Amino acid sequence: MRNRGTTTAPVVEVTEVTKTYPGSGGVRALDGVSVAFAAGTFCSVMGPSGSGKSTLLHCSAGLDRPDSGQVRLAGREIGNLREPRLTEERRRRVGFVFQSYNLMDSLSVWHNVLLPQRLAGVRPDKTWAREVISRVGLAGREDRRPGQLSGGQRQRVALARALAARPEIIFADEPTGALDLTSGREVLTLLREAVNELGTALVMVTHDPAAAAWADRVVFLADGQLVAELADPTAEKVAAQMMAVSAR
């Protein structure tokens, strides 16, 4: 049973956000986007190449600052937060999973999973870290280096690393993009479990309609604008909507 979280206050609320990169000839990467991500819900973000997906993810996560509009994280406007407060808020509340895993090759699985908390100066919860490593199916492999693991296993380490800090929201940028079908499904299953069982909000950028359909809803970007939204997605409905969006 999917948790729709319709009555929950959003973990992240983006309102009328615009962003133009210097040197882009004035083309807006984001052009007045409003969207909210609630606890216990999974939202996929799709759109043609260059439509603004990564920019939306970066602005929503406080990795990049919008030119105008607001981003609220756990009810607090983060646009005015200065460093290092913004970094602190992000470390406390936000987890990331990237297509290329972004693991430290010189560190073991165990130390990779604990690294963000160590960098944040937080004493890691080792019991929870063991639990999440076990949840992602890597119990007994804590001493391995990323180079000794398959792509799917590396992505599961990255997910354990994100979950170890108990984030309220996880931003995943093409988390299955480098994986074969089976490993991709394993990672999506684990992401879905994090949403359903831990109440994490999840935002996933993907180009793959089948992956997008694991979400509760899919939002579609084109030319920096949110142009469509699909609840209860299926791979077929997502693919059809993508065709329509790309043909604009």
Ligand SMILES: Nc1ncnc2c1ncn2[C@@H]1O[C@H](COP(=O)(O)OP(=O)(O)OP(=O)(O)O)[C@@H](O)[C@H]1O
């Ligand atoms: N650092 C940057 N400097 C200049 N322009 C940028 C930068 N990052 C993104 N852009 C531009 O902003 C627009 C949106 O890019 P963005 O990466 O958000 O799109 P995307 O939908 O994630 O694309 P893709 O699917 O190819 O990853 C594009 O026109 C891109 O060229």
